[in-house]
Amino acid sequence: MKVLAAMSGGVDSAVAAARAVEAGHEVVGVHLALSRNSGTLRTGSRGCCTIEDSMDAQRAANILGIPYYVWDFSEKFKTDVVDDFIAEYQAGRTPNPCMRCNERIKFAALLEKALALGFDAVCTGHYASLLTDEFGNLELHRSNEMAKDQSYVLGVLTAEQLKHSMFPLGATASKNDIRREANERGLSVANKPDSYDICFIPEGDTQDWLSEKVGKAPGQIIDREGNVLGDHQGTHEFTVGQRKGLSIGRPAADGKPRYVLEISPKTNTVIVGPQAALAINEMVGTRYTWCGNAPTETNNWSEILVQVRAHGDAIEAEFKLDSGEMRIRVKQPLLGVAPGQTAVLYLGTRVLGQTTIDRTVSAVPVSTGSEV
Amino acid sequence: MAIYLDHAATTPLRPQVIEGYLAQLQVLGNPSSVHSQGQKARQVVEDARDQVAKAVDCHRSEVLFTSGGTESNNLAIKGLFLDAVKRDPQRKVLLTAGTEHHAGIDPVEWLEQSEGAQVVWLPVNDYGVVDLATLSEYLDEHGRSVALISLMWVNNETGLITPIAEITRLAAKHEVPVHSDAVAAFGHVPVSFKQSGLATMAVSGHKFGAPVGTGALIVARDAKLAITSHGGGQERGIRSGTLSAPLALALGASAALAVAELEQVSSRLEVLAQKLKNSILGIAPDAIFTRGEHEGFAGIVHFTFPGCSGDSLLFLLDSAGVSVSTGSACRAGVAQASHVLVAMGRTEDQARGSLRISLGYTTTEQDVDAFIAAFPNAYAGAKKAGLPSK
Numbered sequence: 001m002k003v004l005a006a007m008s009g010g011v012d013s014a015v016a017a018a019r020a021v022e023a024g025h026e027v028v029g030v031h032l033a034l035s036r037n038s039g040t041l042r043t044g045s046r047g048c049c050t051i052e053d054s055m056d057a058q059r060a061a062n063i064l065g066i067p068y069y070v071w072d073f074s075e076k077f078k079t080d081v082v083d084d085f086i087a088e089y090q091a092g093r094t095p096n097p098c099m100r101c102n103e104r105i106k107f108a109a110l111l112e113k114a115l116a117l118g119f120d121a122v123c124t125g126h127y128a129s130l131l132t133d134e135f136g137n138l139e140l141h142r143s144n145e146m147a148k149d150q151s152y153v154l155g156v157l158t159a160e161q162l163k164h165s166m167f168p169l170g171a172t173a174s175k176n177d178i179r180r181e182a183n184e185r186g187l188s189v190a191n192k193p194d195s196y197d198i199c200f201i202p203e204g205d206t207q208d209w210l211s212e213k214v215g216k217a218p219g220q221i222i223d224r225e226g227n228v229l230g231d232h233q234g235t236h237e238f239t240v241g242q243r244k245g246l247s248i249g250r251p252a253a254d255g256k257p258r259y260v261l262e263i264s265p266k267t268n269t270v271i272v273g274p275q276a277a278l279a280i281n282e283m284v285g286t287r288y289t290w291c292g293n294a295p296t297e298t299n300n301w302s303e304i305l306v307q308v309r310a311h312g313d314a315i316e317a318e319f320k321l322d323s324g325e326m327r328i329r330v331k332q333p334l335l336g337v338a339p340g341q342t343a344v345l346y347l348g349t350r351v352l353g354q355t356t357i358d359r360t361v362s363a364v365p366v367s368t369g370s371e372v
Numbered sequence: 373m374a375i376y377l378d379h380a381a382t383t384p385l386r387p388q389v390i391e392g393y394l395a396q397l398q399v400l401g402n403p404s405s406v407h408s409q410g411q412k413a414r415q416v417v418e419d420a421r422d423q424v425a426k427a428v429d430c431h432r433s434e435v436l437f438t439s440g441g442t443e444s445n446n447l448a449i450k451g452l453f454l455d456a457v458k459r460d461p462q463r464k465v466l467l468t469a470g471t472e473h474h475a476g477i478d479p480v481e482w483l484e485q486s487e488g489a490q491v492v493w494l495p496v497n498d499y500g501v502v503d504l505a506t507l508s509e510y511l512d513e514h515g516r517s518v519a520l521i522s523l524m525w526v527n528n529e530t531g532l533i534t535p536i537a538e539i540t541r542l543a544a545k546h547e548v549p550v551h552s553d554a555v556a557a558f559g560h561v562p563v564s565f566k567q568s569g570l571a572t573m574a575v576s577g578h579k580f581g582a583p584v585g586t587g588a589l590i591v592a593r594d595a596k597l598a599i600t601s602h603g604g605g606q607e608r609g610i611r612s613g614t615l616s617a618p619l620a621l622a623l624g625a626s627a628a629l630a631v632a633e634l635e636q637v638s639s640r641l642e643v644l645a646q647k648l649k650n651s652i653l654g655i656a657p658d659a660i661f662t663r664g665e666h667e668g669f670a671g672i673v674h675f676t677f678p679g680c681s682g683d684s685l686l687f688l689l690d691s692a693g694v695s696v697s698t699g700s701a702c703r704a705g706v707a708q709a710s711h712v713l714v715a716m717g718r719t720e721d722q723a724r725g726s727l728r729i730s731l732g733y734t735t736t737e738q739d740v741d742a743f744i745a746a747f748p749n750a751y752a753g754a755k756k757a758g759l760p761s762k
Contacts, residue, residue: 028687033708067690071683072708075720076760109760116757117684118691 001120003027003166006106007060007068009053011182011189012125012169014060018185019168020123021064027123029061029068032110034077035200056189063186071113073105080104082200086213089236092263093340096153096310097198103156111164121166126150128351129170130162138162139292140351143170152310155344155354159292207245210236219268221248224261229272235263238270241278241336248272259336279333279363283308283343285355288326295352305346306330308337308357314346326355333363375694375742379579379732380528380556380672386581386733389625393583396618403615404606416617420624427627428558428575430565430590436607437620440587441555442475444574447589447610448551449479449522451597452571453489456519456549458598463519467510469494469502470715472524475574476553477711480522489519493715499664500532500716508542515546523550525557525573529699529712529728531672532663533561540569549595555579559630560638560669571595575627577619581733582626586619633733641731642670644740648729649673651744656751662713662726671731676718680754682726688750694743697728721759 003025005017021027031054054070061068081100088095111122127143128151140162143149157165172178175194182190201209214236221230230248232238237245242260259278262271283306295302298321305314306328316331328343337360345352376384401413417437425432438444449466456463466489468480483489492510495503502523511518521543523534540550549571557563558573559580565573572595577586591597591610603612652659652675662674677685682698689696699710713723729743 036708069683069687071760072681072724073760074708113681113684113757113760117687117753 001025002118003121003123004110004114004119005029005066005123006110006125007031007057008125008195009056009060009189009192010125010195011179011187011192012127014057014064014125014187014189015178015182015185016123016125016166016168017060017066018064018181018187020166021066023168025123027064027066028119029057029064029066030110030114031057031068031070032077032105033070033072033074034081034105036074036078056192060187060189063188071110073109076109077101077105077200080109085198085200086210086236088340089210090214090265091340092235092265094239094338095340096342097200098153098310099156099342102153107157107161107165111161115164121164123166123168125169126154126167127169127172128154128167130165130167131350137293141170142346142349142351143167143172145172145174148172148175150310151346151349151351152307152342152344155291155342155351156289157291158289162292207237210234217268219270221246221270221272223258224271224273224277229258232270235265235268235270238263240338246270246272263338275335277362277364278335280335280337280360281330281333281363282361283328283330283337283355283357283359284361285326285328285343285358286324287358288321288353288355290353291351301329304328304352305348307344307346308334308341319345325358328355373693375739375746377729377731377735377739377743378695378697379735380728380730381697382578382584383581383732384734385583385622386626386629388629389582389622392625393618393622396621399617401617403617404604413615413617417615417620420617420620423624423628424575424588427624427631428563428565428573428588428590429567431593433608434565434590434592436589436591436611437615437623438587438589438607438611439585440578441473441553441574441576443611444576444587444589445473445475445551445553446479447600448572448574448591448597449476449520450483450600451610452520452549452551452595453483454487454598454600455596457487457489459596462517464488465490465492465514465518467492467494467507467518467521469496469523471496471500471502471527471530471712472522473528473553473555474711475555476522476524490517494523496716498717499662499666500527500530500712501666502534502539504535504538504542507539511542511546511548515548518543518546518548521548521550522552524553524555525563526554526561526669526672527663527712528556529672529710529726530662530674530716531556531668531670531730533557533667533669536568536570544569556669556672559627559634560671562634565590565592572597577623577626580626580630582623583619586623588623630733637733638670641735644731644735644737645670645673647737648731648740648743652747655748662716671735673729673731675727675729676713676722677725677727677751677754678722679758680725680751681757681759682724684754684757685727685750688753689743689746692746692750694746696743697730698726699728724759 003020005027007013007029058068081097085095085097127148129141131139142151197204217234220228238260258272261273301318301320306317307314319328341357344354401409403414403417421432421435424435484491543550551572554573555576558575571592573590575588578584659675659677709720709723
């Protein structure tokens with residue numbers, strides 16, 4: 001196969017490319033330029049797309065003996081990932097930019113370009129496994145290394161995208177094995193620190209970064225009964241489930257800390273309440289996709305596992321489609337789930353599909369019974 | 373063997389200079405040493421200086437050996453500006469254009485940020501032609517506040533020629549020195565430093581067949597440059613550092629060869645470039661020849677292809693064994709739309725569809741034919757892949 005290895009300059013994508021070469025594929029390394037104002041050097045685990053990252057990717061490609069190119073996706077990345085991230089926060093939601101990047105850049109714009117230019121597949125260093133069922137259908141599964149499993153952020157992939165994807169690290173036992181393998185292969189990135197945080201927020205402080213982008217928009221902090229408790233400097237500074245940074249003078253009647261329950265950009269208010277009120281028992285989304293073949297039964301409640309954040313646990317739940325919406329009911333109330341997050345559905349280790357959460361249903365209704 | 377059509381990035385080392393260069397590498401002696409061995413090394417350097425002076429048509433003492441175009445541009449732009457401001461603090465304006473190479477733009481931006489330069493970016497039209505009327509008016513009104521004009525002789529991406537003599541004529545009325553980045557010009561189009569009226573001119577060896585790491589800064593005898601790189605005082609104190617006899621030798625010999633065959637090579641390249649252009653327009657009728665009908669160096673053939681990404685074209689041509697470029701090679705590692713094309717008023721999408729095919733002294737008709745054979749598939753694939761922003 002003719003394989004395009006997306007190479008970030010990190011150790012995972014370098015080893016993934018190496019394995020693709022070793023498997024006998026014709027591999028070409030491509031580094032995606034995603035940032036307009038690239039820094040020169042990387043500092044620790046933060047930042048991304050520095051010239052150093054590009055040089056590291058190129059050096060790895062040299063050592064593997066494969067051609068290497070830099071392709072500019074910075075404009076699309078800005079509109080589809082960065083601007084989307086800002087808009088989602090402004091709309092009171094909590095987005096996952098890595099997911100958007102996979103959905104719109106790596107396995108969309110990049111994959112489409114790769115296919116048009118004659119490639120058969122895109123190979124990345126994600127920790128996830130592509131398996132084939134008894135009928136030859138592709139399925140996406142969790143990686144063997146649960147601590148590094150990244151199947152969640154790949155939950156947006158469709159059957160068509162899976163056909164052209166390659167995740168050579170899925171069967172890896174541990175990240176240490178990858179580093180050892182990189183070292184044995186003479187790859188200089190063997191000991192490069194892992195990336196954390198959001199790549200386009202180099203300082204790591206999302207709230208500061210957002211404030212710089214969207215400015216201040218003071219409003220009120222209220223409780224579920226509508227009592228005004230304090231002021232805020234912009235709803236983008238808050239996410240559902242947040243406890244810190246709420247400048248509310250008076251303690252709650254019960255003396256317990258209060259949490260952000262809901263963000264209402266329309267009224268520019270942040271609604272807070274006790275931790276118990278964060279509990280939800282249902283999530284609903286209209287933007288859902290199936291990862292591989294769609295399940296045959298979608299009209300009645302079916303047992304699944306659901307995961308709502310990249311490093312969260314999968315918990316027992318059931319789902320069904322109802323008037324164009326995917327409804328997911330959790331068996332035990334779940335705390336702090338924000339609209340904008342992605343709910344990924346699993347059947348055991350298999351990724352079944354996902355939906356962006358549009359709204360949640362509180363497990364603890366207030367007297368008015370309104371949805372939170 | 374890959375077909376090489378990226379001579380504007382670097383061109384093959386001239387075979388005739390290799391033997392002498394390799395021999396000189398093994399000769400001991402610092403050209404600045406007083407003993408006989410030093411004097412022998414010095415003689416090699418000074419022979420080379422004569423060759424370069426003859427090739428660029430200047431006095432031998434106006435030739436300063438440097439490491440290449442970037443160093444030459446930095447020494448000249450910073451040196452001329454800082455000296456002008458020192459002599460007359462009113463002269464703070466630096467006139468240049470957004471279509472310059474980064475080696476011309478970045479020193480200017482540094483002067484703006486660190487040394488109080490007021491930069492006026494001269495308007496250019498859709499083809500990159502600097503608006504001389506604006507320049508003339510600006511000089512008539514503010515001539516006494518201008519420290520320096522810096523404009524390149526041949527644009528390294530589009531091949532466009534800037535009429536340097538006209539610019540120096542306008543500048544002379546106001547006693548404003550003019551620097552020109554002639555890296556893409558010297559060895560390719562007729563260059564006479566004496567007749568140019570320039571104060572300084574940057575030349576790079578590897579663009580005309582000398583090794584990478586060679587170059588010259590031509591500094592008129594009456595030009596005044598502040599020293600910005602300090603050391604042992606070699607090369608009129610402007611470019612300190614031990615002189616390299618082998619590098620000077622290779623530069624001098626290559627410069628002589630390039631100028632000797634310039635006329636014959638240019639007429640050959642003109643025919644090849646025309647064939648290339650016709651074939652490209654036959655296959656991609658909506659392609660736009662970037663410098664239009666304006667005068668340019670025949671060896672640089674630059675097109676924009678609407679709806680195509682230059683990096684798709686480059687990838688597919690490279691896969692087919694043809695080496696070309698999307699623009700300057702210097703920003704490799706960070707893919708960006710060409711600042712030159714953006715300065716010419718192109719949108720980023722238009723600029724992204726750039727492809728530069730550059731011919732050199734070794735280019736043959738077979739090279740051009742190989743490109744023409746590979747181009748239809750590459751173009752079809754790139755068109756299919758489209759632009760990432762769509």
